[in-house]
Amino acid sequence: MSHPLDDLTALLDGALPPARHAEVERHLAGCAACRAERDRLAGAVARLAALPPPPEPSPWFLSKLEARLADEPAPDLRSRGILASLAAWKWRLAVPATAVAAAAAMAVFAVRQQRADEAALAQHLELLEEYELVASLGDVETAEDAAVVASLDELSPRKEGRP
Amino acid sequence: MAQDPDAALMLAFQRGDATAFRALYERHARAMVGFCHRFVKDPARAEELAQDVFVKLHRSAAGYSPRARFKTFLYRVATNHCLNELRRGEYAGRLASPGAHQQEPDAAPDLDALPSDDASPFQALEAGRLAEAVTALLARLPEKQRAAFVLCRFEGMSYEEIAETLETSVSAVKSLVHRATVAAAEALAPFGPAAAAGETGAMP
Numbered sequence: 001m002s003h004p005l006d007d008l009t010a011l012l013d014g015a016l017p018p019a020r021h022a023e024v025e026r027h028l029a030g031c032a033a034c035r036a037e038r039d040r041l042a043g044a045v046a047r048l049a050a051l052p053p054p055p056e057p058s059p060w061f062l063s064k065l066e067a068r069l070a071d072e073p074a075p076d077l078r079s080r081g082i083l084a085s086l087a088a089w090k091w092r093l094a095v096p097a098t099a100v101a102a103a104a105a106m107a108v109f110a111v112r113q114q115r116a117d118e119a120a121l122a123q124h125l126e127l128l129e130e131y132e133l134v135a136s137l138g139d140v141e142t143a144e145d146a147a148v149v150a151s152l153d154e155l156s157p158r159k160e161g162r163p
Numbered sequence: 164m165a166q167d168p169d170a171a172l173m174l175a176f177q178r179g180d181a182t183a184f185r186a187l188y189e190r191h192a193r194a195m196v197g198f199c200h201r202f203v204k205d206p207a208r209a210e211e212l213a214q215d216v217f218v219k220l221h222r223s224a225a226g227y228s229p230r231a232r233f234k235t236f237l238y239r240v241a242t243n244h245c246l247n248e249l250r251r252g253e254y255a256g257r258l259a260s261p262g263a264h265q266q267e268p269d270a271a272p273d274l275d276a277l278p279s280d281d282a283s284p285f286q287a288l289e290a291g292r293l294a295e296a297v298t299a300l301l302a303r304l305p306e307k308q309r310a311a312f313v314l315c316r317f318e319g320m321s322y323e324e325i326a327e328t329l330e331t332s333v334s335a336v337k338s339l340v341h342r343a344t345v346a347a348a349e350a351l352a353p354f355g356p357a358a359a360a361g362e363t364g365a366m367p
Binding site for chain 1: 179181184185188189192193196197200201206209210213214217218221222290293294297315316317321322333337338340341344345347348351352354
């Protein structure tokens with residue numbers, strides 16, 4: 001077989017399927033170059049594992065956090081927002097989790113529900129990207145959805161240039 | 164997922180038990196501060212980021228469902244927040260000094276990270292230089308590689324857990340971790356192989 005260089009890190013991490021693991025080990029037994037590369041990678045992994053841990057939280061970490069949380073409203077699970085119905089609709093159709101698919105789905109949804117939901121959707125279209133994240137986190141079920149999701153925009157890996 | 168004690172705490176918090184949330188952040192504060200430290204050098208900033216993560220967790224608690232493993236849920240919030248912070252920092256840096264390097268190499272070694280017991284001055288210096296090299300390495304990595312690498316090498320996550328955290332496939336994680344580990348092998352080559360006694364001797 002060709003040199004399994006791309007599998008050497010996974011081999012070290014024990015992340016190869018058993019059959020592939022055995023195959024790579026057999027190759028290593030007869031290939032000094034690949035053994036050398038494996039040892040080089042293993043050396044780096046061992047170096048990293050031996051690094052001292054990052055600093056502990058400061059003594060005031062928890063009290064500062066408590067002060068910040070004291071200003072936060074308690075979570076409310078009783079009412080449902082528009083995103084909850086969007087989520088339910090999405091899960092029913094099992095739309096693939098891509099922003100493109102969601103956008104296309106939203107377009108269909110917007111047409112179907114035009115009279116009833118057009119205004120609300122217009123407000124929420126910009127949240128589509130965040131909606132992907134939220135949907136992936138599980139059920140979206142509260143009236144605070146809009147607020148929560150709006151605050152999640154900072155979490156989106158694709159957003160750039162936001163203040 | 165019912166056996167996940169963190170998920171149970173999250174659900175208790177959803178039912179209105181505020182002490183459950185406190186238990187959650189007490190359990191994870193140290194790990195979160197350490198994790199954020201892999202993305203920003205300033206310890207105070209790392210603590211602020213970790214606090215932000217718990218505030219976001221508090222805000223999104225209502226939408227949490229135990230369908231997502233709590234650990235991957237937490238680290239997903241944290242990873243996205245830290246990467247976002249990096250982008251903000253780079254943007255601000257570009258505005259402030261268009262020609263400047265992203266990561267200045269002149270920062271002093273993190274003294275808190277040095278072994279403080281009976282390590283020799285030479286070992287302490289070596290450890291400081293190694294920590295610096297790792298910081299510089301992390302700063303050079305593309306952000307997805309950096310996230311996957313930190314989760315793998317410093318948080319001890321399996322490829323499956325990383326895939327869940329980064330919302331990508333296990334094969335993508337395998338590739339990200341591999342490329343970052345190759346880069347690490349290059350960056351750490353000057354330090355020689357790891358030795359049990361902390362020495363940097365020649366390969367046997």
